[in-house]
Amino acid sequence: MLPILFVVFLDLVGFGMVIPILPFYAEHLGIAPSIIIFLFGLYSLGQLVGAPLWGAASDRVGRRPILLATLAANAAANMLLAVASNGWELGLSRLVAGLAAGNISTAYAYVTDITDDLTRPRALGLLGAGFGFGFIVGPALGGLLAGTDAANLARVAHGAAIMSVMAFLATLFYLPESHGKETRRAHAHHVREPRWRLLQRPVLGQLLVATMIVIGAVSMLHSSYSIWGAAYLGFSPRTLGWIFGFIGILSVTIQGGGIGVLTRRFGAPHLTHAGVYMLAAALAATPLLRSAWLTLIPMGIYAVGAAIFMPSMSTMVAETAAPHERGAVLGAFQGMGSMGRVVGPLLASAAAAVAGLNAPFVVAAAVAIIGAILLHPKTRNTDNTDNTDNTDNG
Numbered sequence: 001m002l003p004i005l006f007v008v009f010l011d012l013v014g015f016g017m018v019i020p021i022l023p024f025y026a027e028h029l030g031i032a033p034s035i036i037i038f039l040f041g042l043y044s045l046g047q048l049v050g051a052p053l054w055g056a057a058s059d060r061v062g063r064r065p066i067l068l069a070t071l072a073a074n075a076a077a078n079m080l081l082a083v084a085s086n087g088w089e090l091g092l093s094r095l096v097a098g099l100a101a102g103n104i105s106t107a108y109a110y111v112t113d114i115t116d117d118l119t120r121p122r123a124l125g126l127l128g129a130g131f132g133f134g135f136i137v138g139p140a141l142g143g144l145l146a147g148t149d150a151a152n153l154a155r156v157a158h159g160a161a162i163m164s165v166m167a168f169l170a171t172l173f174y175l176p177e178s179h180g181k182e183t184r185r186a187h188a189h190h191v192r193e194p195r196w197r198l199l200q201r202p203v204l205g206q207l208l209v210a211t212m213i214v215i216g217a218v219s220m221l222h223s224s225y226s227i228w229g230a231a232y233l234g235f236s237p238r239t240l241g242w243i244f245g246f247i248g249i250l251s252v253t254i255q256g257g258g259i260g261v262l263t264r265r266f267g268a269p270h271l272t273h274a275g276v277y278m279l280a281a282a283l284a285a286t287p288l289l290r291s292a293w294l295t296l297i298p299m300g301i302y303a304v305g306a307a308i309f310m311p312s313m314s315t316m317v318a319e320t321a322a323p324h325e326r327g328a329v330l331g332a333f334q335g336m337g338s339m340g341r342v343v344g345p346l347l348a349s350a351a352a353a354v355a356g357l358n359a360p361f362v363v364a365a366a367v368a369i370i371g372a373i374l375l376h377p378k379t380r381n382t383d384n385t386d387n388t389d390n391t392d393n394g
Helices: 002-018 022-028 033-061 063-082 087-101 104-113 120-146 150-174 181-188 195-200 202-233 237-257 259-266 268-288 296-318 323-355 359-375
Strands: none
Touching: 002 063, 002 087, 002 104, 002 120, 002 150, 022 033, 022 087, 022 202, 033 063, 033 087, 033 104, 033 202, 033 323, 063 087, 063 104, 063 150, 104 120, 104 296, 104 323, 120 150, 120 237, 120 259, 120 296, 202 237, 202 268, 202 296, 202 323, 202 359, 237 259, 237 296, 259 268, 259 296, 268 296, 268 359, 296 323, 323 359
16 A cells, blocks of 8 residues: 555655635736636536546556656646746646546556455545645645745656656555456456446446535535635735645545444445535535634535545445456546536636626535535435446446
8 A cells, every 4th residue: 555655645745735825826817717717617627537547447458567657747837837937828728638648547447456355445545645635735834835935836847747756756666466367367358348437337427426516516616716815815825835735634644544343333325424414514604704823624524524535435446346346436526526626617707707706615515515415325326236347247
């Protein structure tokens, strides 16, 4: 587990470094706030394409080659970001970075390869902790490098590119292949099910749709919070870096130390459902609390909700997949999450343009409640009938 956690950590540090400064730099280039929110959606559009593509490709050629290729592409995207001088170049850099970030599905598949049903919830929690720890260091480091000057984006982007290069080297020299030749040959003998057919599976389809809805709601917060905080609370990139670092600390604490115990005690379905309600509460409360200290309350609730939602949902999705198709199924899971991250910023951009910067949070809370209803045990099909050999389903 240690090598893949280290790679994920470095990858997320590079991603997180850009978050506090990007809205300020875009505004520095003369881009309207509603368009800045849209730029966050471009990154997710890349993930939407990349996640199922890389997940399925890793089933065929192995996890390691896909991780190497996407980490190299992410370094290139950050170098492009460093020299961006207009909205088109900024958007292109985010789109390419999103394509590369689709490798998250491969990282999840790697972890499912090296774990069994008993150890998988804790391992996925540790993977989430790796994401969270990277999310502590990344925004804080990006905020420190940027300071209070939005023009320092190039310095931050160069730092993010260095992190991607370090992750590439760690993968090259220290990460063994988890998806061996025998498993890949078994995958080759199975008729591949079209990805859209995954949505027709009773359990998996409902989980994937719920994933898209909930992550769409969360992405409305991600894409709006920095601009809202700057407009209403006077946040600087450095302040935002510390706030996102606070979120990461809470997430790591739960995912690294408590998710396995919580899963054994309550089960992944109940944790998933509880996490969504916490996310909805955080979204609804955010625009009501107008001080830097008070805003830490909904951000803390958000961090806890996200920390129990993501590993629990990924555990439920992984349990519906046969071993030979886990990369593809988890790629579809990440892809639906990315679709939510595409739709969410678009909806947030429209809400902000029509009703102001408070509106995205209100709309997002309502959307999250829809996801909670879909995941409710009385609504969700709880028969785990999807975890079958799909040889005859092609």
